[in-house]
Amino acid sequence: MAKASDIEVVVFDILGTMVDEPGGLRAAIRHALPASDEASVEMLLTMWQEHVHHEQQRIADGSHAYASTEVIDRKAAQRVAGRAGLTDPAAIERLATAGQRLKPWGDSLAGLARLARRFPVLGLSNASRAALLRLNAYAGLRWHQALSAEDARAYKPAPEVYQLATDAAGCPPERVLMVAAHAWDLRGAQAMGMRTAYVHRPVGDPPQKTDTFNWRSDTLDELVTVLTAT
Structure with a gap:
């Protein structure tokens, strides 16, 4: 032992x-989309997490070149914004850096x-x-x-x-x-x-x-x- x-x-x-980490991302999504209900926030959080996992898995199995978390998170934020109809570039950029404020x-x-x-x-x-x-x-x-x-x-x-x-x-x-x-x-x-x-x-x-x-x-x-x- x-x-x-x-x-x-x-x-x-x-x-x-x-x-x-999930709590910080959840809070950032709520801040970017204050009119969203909790079910929508959870769906968007799941979308973010699944994107990150998928991209890291592709890097691990050699099917995609290495990309930093900043790149992966920015794409995740863009996907969330696209699903939610968020178009404000400043709000999307703040969302993309949510992982730096946990x-x-x-x-x-x-x-x-x-x-x-x-x-x-x-x-x-x-x-x-x-x-x-x-x-x-x-x-x-x-x-x-x-x-x-x-x-x-x-x-x-x-x-x-x-x-x-x-x-x-x-x-x-x-x-x-x-x-x-x-x-x-x-x-x-x-x-x-x-x-x-x-x-x-x-x-x-x-x-x-x-x-x-x-x-x-x-x-x-x-x-x-x-x-x-x-």
């Missing part, structure tokens, strides 16, 4: 784990600060470099280093993205802990030899019975308490 003393560096997924979960900032007093902490996100810079500033997330999948020209769970984190950590992967609210993300890290910790979030991808992550926590605060206990 893994112990906190086995860990040298902690790596966090950001979208969904540290910030409420609120942290209630325990994210304090939990990250507590953990950073014990371990080097890295953020590892599918967000582009420019989007990640603005997102971290907006949400108030303070990392020792923030890494973008753009540097690997791939998206998690591609192994080369996790390689960015282990290279930055400068230690064997089994001494690097990946924290995420998405079981698919942790499986990708696990395949690279990293330790794994699942943190429950309302928007995450919960583990299956067959998953064998090193830690499972209901809150980030709970995980931090375990990792920083002496």
Whole structure:
């Protein structure tokens, strides 16, 4: 069984784990389309999410050249605008950058600060470099280093993205802990030899019975308490 003393560096997924990505996109759609009812907002949010997933899958299987999240999000915003009849260019552009204005979960900032007093902490996100810079500033997330999948020209769970984190950590992967609210993300890290910790979030991808992550926590605060206990 893994112990906190086995860990040298902690790596966090950001979208969904540290910030409420669906909630932020939902709020941006409501702001752009104030006359829309909740059912319409949810339909448009689903359209956005499906577009992003589809494009990232095409990149993963080699059927499409790499495109950053800024490019993918702009197309998603245009699709949402087209379906909703939104034509104001400024409103569409603001919608396209909604992923740079996502609120942290209630325990994210304090939990990250507590953990950073014990371990080097890295953020590892599918967000582009420019989007990640603005997102971290907006949400108030303070990392020792923030890494973008753009540097690997791939998206998690591609192994080369996790390689960015282990290279930055400068230690064997089994001494690097990946924290995420998405079981698919942790499986990708696990395949690279990293330790794994699942943190429950309302928007995450919960583990299956067959998953064998090193830690499972209901809150980030709970995980931090375990990792920083002496």
